Amino acid sequence: MTTAVTPASEQDTAFRQSLAHGSLGIALLHIEHARRGYGPWQDVHRQLTAVGPLFDGDTAGLFLGAPAMTYVLHLAATGSNQYVGALNALDRIVTTHTRRRLKAAHTRIDHGQPTSFAEYDLLRGLTGLGALLLRRTPDGAEIQAVLKYLVRLTEPLPGPNGRPRPGWWVSHSPVDLGTPTPGGHANAGLAHGITGPLALLALAHLRGITVPGHQEAMLRICHWLDRIRVSDHRGTRWPRWITDTTASPVHPAAPSWCYGTPGLARAQQLAALALGDTDRRRMAERALLYCLSDPIQLDHLTDRGLCHGVGGLLRVVQRVAMDADEPHLFTDRLPQLTHRFLSVGPPTEAGFLEGAAGADLAFQDAEANTPVGDWDACLLLI
16 A cells, blocks of 8 residues: 655545545445454455555645545554554654644744634644544654644634634634634634544543643633533523624534534533533533434434534434433433434435445444444544
């Protein structure tokens, strides 16, 4: 298997190297099938070999390019000596890539400039690289360096008129990432917002991997989430993002993994476990239970996907149940969620994050109180 890094702008090449939408994400399903004896490992190998030369430009991250391949190969090689040479080569590429990205991020902070999703988030940024490093090289220097960066990311930066703003405040639009937005915004979601760094900091802490200021960084994020939290007769929820003047959305939105209550609840449950904060854990678990009891929120889920659909909610509920005081409160909801999953239309694409591969991965454990496999580590659920 080649590990050469080449510039690539062709759409087909990018698709093959995409964990979110392309061949690498689909390979996760085939890996799980092979591990369970549903399919041959030869099919997995052929699929991974067909991905072709990998790239490691500025757009590479956990969900694209060389780091994405590293994540997939790591899962494929678990418990075996497969792909040792390829993984060693990819480890070196990821190390160099991470150091380059960290240097640019610290320079940006030194100049007091706002950050961007591409710098810090799960899908493209340093949080995603940290999630990979936590799995692949948990004893390495790079995961420590990423955690130190995340601590620094949580420290406030000066905003207009000298007023401090959260260090994760971005200047671009939450939707059109190439569009500067007057005043910018702070994002709360798990995929693109500060909840991703919170989950990574918590997961590392639970594994005994800590850096100076680690707990303080988690507390800063948690206290910010407390300030923007909304509680009413519909339960507890958080806006997707806030600007200087507004929060969006005001009304309950889809209970999705990427932006909704489920992802935020799991991240805060993990943080509470790391911090020993029983009250926060109970609050996070109650927020998810309220969400599961509200048909208006659930009706916003119109597909089976992981990112925006019922598949992601299924997996989050199972992961929350594993660490809940009363797991049955969540596992008892699985039959209802399974029925809802089957009642919505199948995905129109084949990929992992929004397509059939991810939906199938979520559904294969739908009836299990304890889910099998750790493919969802890239979603920061474990």
